[in-house]
Amino acid sequence: MSVVQNNSEKNKWYLIGILGGMGITMKHLVKNLLNKKKMVTLNYPEEKYEYSPRFKGNHVLTVKKDGSLRCTACMLCATNCPAECIKITAAEHDDPTVEKFPISYEIDILRCVFCGFCEEACPVDAIRMGPEWQTPGVNGNNFIYDINHLAYRPSLKGGILTHVDDEERHKAGI
Amino acid sequence: MESKLLTEFYHLDEFRGIDGYKKNGGYVDLGRALKMQPQQIIDEVKASGLRGRGGAGFPTGTKWSFLPKNGEPRYLLCNADEGEPGTFKDRLMMERAPHQLIEGMIISAFAIGSKKSYIYVRGEYHYPISVLEKAIREAYDAGYLGKNILGSGFDHDMDVYSGAGAYICGEETGMISSLEGAKGQPKLKPPFPAVQGYLRKPTIVNNVETLAAVKYIIRDGAQAYRKHGTEKSPGTKLFSLSGNVMKPGNYEVPLAYPLIDLINKEGGGMKSGRKLKAVIPGGSSAPVITAAEVEKATLDYECLAGMGTMLGSGAVIVIDDSQCMVDMLGVLTHFYHHESCGQCTPCREGTGWLNKIVHSILEGKGRLQDIELLEKVADNMKGRTICALSDAAALPVLSFVSKFRDEFEFYVREGRSKVKGTTYAEMHH
């Protein structure tokens, strides 16, 4: 960063500038005291801003009707992820209609750039970006989210149901 | 002129046994043939212009002359796997005159120099199989089969082989596969069976009627045989008349016989006085022709080919104006879907696809573009596979849809039959 020094005469009249600035501050103070509704700031953390429903916050893995993970471990999200923050280990499921499922699904949320490509790549609506964004943690470990956190964290109340249902697809002959 | 050759004595019960058959001129021609040179017989058959009666109508003498000249073992197979819906002439021939077939086969085998022949009979034909087996035993006992037949030095053995219920085994290479003990699937051509067939040896496959007719060519001579029919389609042929006629059955008429006469004279006219709507002239694989075309049609290879259909196996299916063509196509597509061997992709998937589309129309779920799709699918199945089953499935669809498009469109729009006014469920309870 470079510092530009301005040694002009005008610069010496700083007091007027300060008073002007104070004036603006006072104006807003009085305005806000008189009309609280039009105030722009929030009393965080007591008050929180309502983001649009399309907000891309922390990831959610959706579940099927029986509560199991919708994810088929196709790894398209991991392939598509520009930050390479998704790590999946696939395994063979006992149920032949399920066939493949993830035994581990980890997102390193500190690497994530919240681009939403994973959501877009998913062929079965298994991953979505939810509304959460304030997710503090004590140490680095708290930021690697596993299946338990992604699909079954308390705020999801038992999991979010997916749009894509295997049985319905089977009946439709797809 | 009496136009009956093959079926002349079919009304006689004794014609089934060897004695009755001999009494009516049986096995006389075999003796004559065995005194001729094999090449002479082939030339005679060639001169007669006999064409294959199984469906394709390929000249028999020409087929025989494709055999390689050297003396390796060769086989004669009689195709009696009569699976074409509407056809039942071979059954009659085997039941009524098994010796006629056997004699024709021995003559043919002598002509092509084969020491072993098989009759591949459709699996469902239990009775014809027992008749044939009995007749072959009689022929062996009488010295017409076995070693040194009639002192000519020619040996020949014959066996009956029962199919297992597959339409595709009526195709010659499919039949050879089945006979070899493999899954009944047609083989790639070339090599053709005449070069590499059963057990990879030269093989001639002929229909029952073709082989039986050889006897009469030897009996009367090629010129006499040519007196029946036309220049390009000589001889007589059995037609299996079925459908909405008064007297369905097998009728032997010379080729180029008017189709309308067959229906009205031999068949006794339409059943319950209804109007003729359409005719499938050559078994279910042949494209359908409308009543107007029937008036002009004669039963020979050229005329029907000119109308875009074919003589096929000679199974004339008569359809009256009470029949729903969509429903009928549903029956046909179901048949071909069931019978496709599953080897070539266009046929395996296409027959299923056609069946699904026609049935979705029948169930009232059709869309107008489905009719066009039927044509597209059928068009792309045509001529793309190893054997002709794909064509056989596609051609009826194309002809039904193009000639009775109004019925299909009505069905799609209303969800019920134009002719019967009922839905599919109501038609079939």
Place this chain on the structure above:
Amino acid sequence: MPKCTINGKEVEVKEGTTIIEAMYKNKDSIAHYCYHPGLSVAGVCRLCMVEIEGNPRVQIACNTTITEGMKINNTSQKVKDATKWGLDFHLINHPLDCPICDQAGECGLQDQYMEFGKYDPEMAEKKQKKHKVVDLGPTVVLDSERCILCSRCVRFTDEVSKTHELGLFNRGDRTEIGTVEGIQLDNKYSLNVVDICPVGALTSKDFRFRQRVWYLKDSETVCTGCSTGCNVKVYFNKEGMFRVKPVFNEQVNGHWMCDEGRGIYKFTNKEARLLKAKKGQGGHWAEMAPGAAAKELSASLKSASGDSIALVLTAQYTVEEYEAIVGTFVNTFKTKKIFFWINNKESFETFDGLLLRGDKNPNTKGLLKVLEKHGITASWGDLTAGLANGSIKTVVVAGPENQAVFPDMKDRITELSKAQTLIWMQAGSNDQLAALKGNVTLIPLKTFVEKDGTFINHQGLEQKFKRATTIVSEALTLDQAASLLSGQEIKISVPVAVETFVETNRRPDEVMLEHRKKNEFVFKRGAL
């Protein structure tokens, strides 16, 4: 030698060549599934359609022999339409399984649809349902729904392995591949059916769901499973090696390889490897860098008298490495006590008629050649005697890479541990070695995928191969070990970028796609 014109180009071919073979040679692209150069012609997929001048109908290229003056093209609209519809017929009952299908990314159906497909599906009806996840045998899993019934696998078991396990059952669009009840697909070459399957119908149990194929790089090398020396491709990424597939070589293995050879990737992975050098004295082990450990030993080796040093070699290293180590021992240490450890004497000469040989070493011929060159005639008996009477004090062993094919491993370790000083160099870890209590040094070596070199196979054919990847970077090659043991430094050769990694991501029957080249970044990124 008939001449013909293919897509406007005049081509001269051998008598009896089919159109598809000529097009292959000519590098013309043509759609096909059922045709495989190593199998008989089935002609069932009906995709390799060509138009021949004078023939109104399109013909299949795989069963049409070229005759003089034939004019062939497969670029006309008629042929394109036929291929489009042919592909659509394949796809109407093919499930939308790509996300969970292991073949995705190297699938014939995906590739060919991209190049020749209709892009306008019209199938609105229900798909045909068939069996999924069918266990065919110990190595292979079948998914009938994905199968396009090209019958390559059936023809393979009929014509190549001649075990006739597979067959086509049922008919029409209900047809399925399968085995007769009570019979399993269980032969020494069963995994070849997975390679030749153009779709994901047959998958290998070993590789199933382990990796998506686009995460893998591949490189050509030579199989070390036996003395046949099949040409293979190894597939790897930063996590290690994942599978081995055959590469066509007419002289050596044709199109195939055995199931045993496909397991050779396992001993190259980190889990099975010795990662650090270990110096042991009385059961206490000190870990060291391999290079440092080898160098430390040089002084004691040099000071020892020549005849008290013995070298034991297995036939699992390259010719170059043998040259280096045998040269070092003969010239620097002045010993001719160099012994060839033969692993399975009884079955050494056996051969199963196709590929598998009893000699489970890739380079027996190479080792014998080097030993002969240096005039070494010592037999194993001398070593046993020398160890017994104490004349041999130091034994240096270049142990086997693939320990599974050395059934006598245990006995030999016991025998050789009688030496006062034992220097055991090998790639893999071994519990018995780690339990030795004497004066032992273990030095990790590199495996065949981590080095360049030459193997000489049973025919005497020299096969050069290049390094594919590095798994244990600290490990030494045998020639590096030789120079360090003799007190020299390792010569560091500056790797030439072109030579370090020979990428052969192209399958012989793959269709090259322009858009895929453009998207190289997207397709390869996961592997970086």
